């Protein structure tokens with residue numbers, strides 16, 4: 390759906406949703422900026438700049454896959470291996486992760502779905518130890534999740550855009566596996582949107598405005614912010630008038 394404004398006029402053909410899965414980086418937490426910042430810093434040493442076409446290829450993917458893309462596409466692989474890039478990035482990222490902030494609308498939506506008894510979970514490409522650092526100030530929100538599956542989970546053989554992660558999340562809901570057609574995924578990354586579609590799920594994309602709009606095409610709905618989400622369009626309970 391390239392143009393969100395046309396959605397309002399389209400007849401509602403959305404499936405009724407019973408379960409919701411949230412991506413984490415760039416969707417629940419404003420952590421994509423840390424990866425961007427650190428990668429810009431590393432590239433500047435080679436007199437190169439980091440741009441959003443490269444960012445789009447990396448985001449949401451497993452660390453080593455994204456690292457290979459980074460060193461190869463920027464032409465620095467002879468000077469810096471993907472493995473060394475990850476070691477260098479790690480120190481800087483781990484200092485930034487504990488300062489992570491929630492994206493707009495996250496608390497309201499999570500608290501609403503939880504209060505209405507809609508099972509919610511997280512599916513993140515992030516490793517467990519990074520997840521712990523990123524969420525240490527946000528226990529209130531993340532404790533409402535039924536479960537959390539991270540990218541280094543043994544069941545996740547391949548990262549996004551493979552469906553492995555979201556299928557593993559679907560399996561671990563009460564009475565799982567839940568039928569993919571009843572699951573709505575929230576994602577910010579092109580690889581994550583594809584992973585959700587490859588898993589047979591519906592997907593609401595909340596992309597960074599700097600991401601090229603051609604990446605919106607695969608999503609079932611595109612929103613500028615979680616604050617714009619209307620649960621009733623997906624058969625989910627409406628927000629209370631005071632929320």
Ligand SMILES: O=P(O)(O)OC[C@H](O)CO
Nearest residue numbers: 413414448449513514515
């Ligand atoms: O967007 P997530 O939560 O799958 O995380 C992916 C990486 O850790 C960052 O791009």
Ligand SMILES: [Mg+2]
Nearest residue numbers: 412414415577
């Ligand atoms: Mg993400």
